[in-house]
Amino acid sequence: MPRYALLVEYDGTPFVGWQRQTNGLSVQQVLEEAAAPLNGGVLPDTVASGRTDAGVHAEGQVVGIELQADLPPERVREALNTRSRPHPVSVLSVAIPPEEWSARFSARGRAYRYRILNRRPRPALEIGRVWHVPQRLDAAAMHEAAQMLLGKHDFSAYRAAACQAKDALRTLDRLDISRFGEEVVIHTAARSFLHHQVRNMVGTLVEVGLGRRPVSWPRQILDGRNRTRAGQTAPPDGLCFLRAEYPEPLDWC
């Protein structure tokens, strides 16, 4: 059966997350129901590069899907975008992936952005898109602390209690923190992340930004491998899945 790769944008606010669940609507369900008419009326299976949590957004989620219909990529995109209305899910582009390709297991890199609105007044225009931290953050101190987390480590201290990964060994390639006016923006990249890893790192670095903990603290927490010692899990609102990278770049059209 023909296989397609989808590049997908979504607003995570109204969803229980990427993955199908019994307690509410997921991005996966919206896409699979939109695709069923291209699959003989049967719900197809989809696999995402990153299984985002409830409230987490995506600008470039990559989804693998197998369909009975053999169509040009543009036709698949148009059909899915017409049928997924009015949900805030949009297929930006479709590619024909190489054989044996998996959106999840072939990915060699994943990139996320986390946005903090760092001003006293609460957000109005960016509700649901940022974490509002009213006290002034020292972004330079956060960046300095973040650099000590780069490289290959056991990230047990930064994984969710519910994390299902077999081991916590991950290689963090990028964790950059910059201020842009009222926003403090975190960019991070790795081959893969543990469940809640980005949000736990952000919550811990904010303790440094607020001056409650020294710059060395997030690394100490890492070395201690004890989840209960790290900072809070930052809310999902500020997190956005930006892109996934594959050894053979997909030919999006």
Add this chain to the structure above:
Amino acid sequence: MPRYALLVEYDGTPFVGWQRQTNGLSVQQVLEEAAAPLNGGVLPDTVASGRTDAGVHAEGQVVGIELQADLPPERVREALNTRSRPHPVSVLSVAIPPEEWSARFSARGRAYRYRILNRRPRPALEIGRVWHVPQRLDAAAMHEAAQMLLGKHDFSAYRAAACQAKDALRTLDRLDISRFGEEVVIHTAARSFLHHQVRNMVGTLVEVGLGRRPVSWPRQILDGRNRTRAGQTAPPDGLCFLRAEYPEPLDWC
């Protein structure tokens, strides 16, 4: 009674517009109800620099308000932001205006931004914040056409049928159109605008961007002074009130 100037951000999506109306919730009503406890329990009167329509947003609306309470500006801001929850309205800053100051009549300049999402797939993350135009726009042609609208003219062709202004003579100071990736962004500024003037100019310029009309057409429409000849009124979603300027700059704190 003490008078205050408020710098206000809001998401226009859930509102009938700035102004109080009987058919739904307005930004004005949210602010006046939030301010009543600072005014002896009585609803205060507010005046906005620009009376935005339903669905139009603001990053820097300026509002004048008179209150019985004599408080430091920061206290007014905090009280209003606490009491206006959970509506997407946030007071960014408060100033003590000069005597005889009016948010509306003292303003010497107003600036708006209009965002068009110019790509084939519909928006997911920017629903309600952009006008989605799926066909490719020639932003350079739009900019060229826009420059012919600058200066002092009778803008009758670009005013709403319901516009209540006595005359249609306005001076357009800026109308810049640029492409930023998938977005075509319009920045405009004038001492004041007619009702729907920005949205009518945008709707008319888009006809040029689509290649349906020549670059000279928006100016011909202006000279004809006939509203029924111009392009469609662009939807409110893409429009945002950015700021108002006063001869004596306000001391925001």
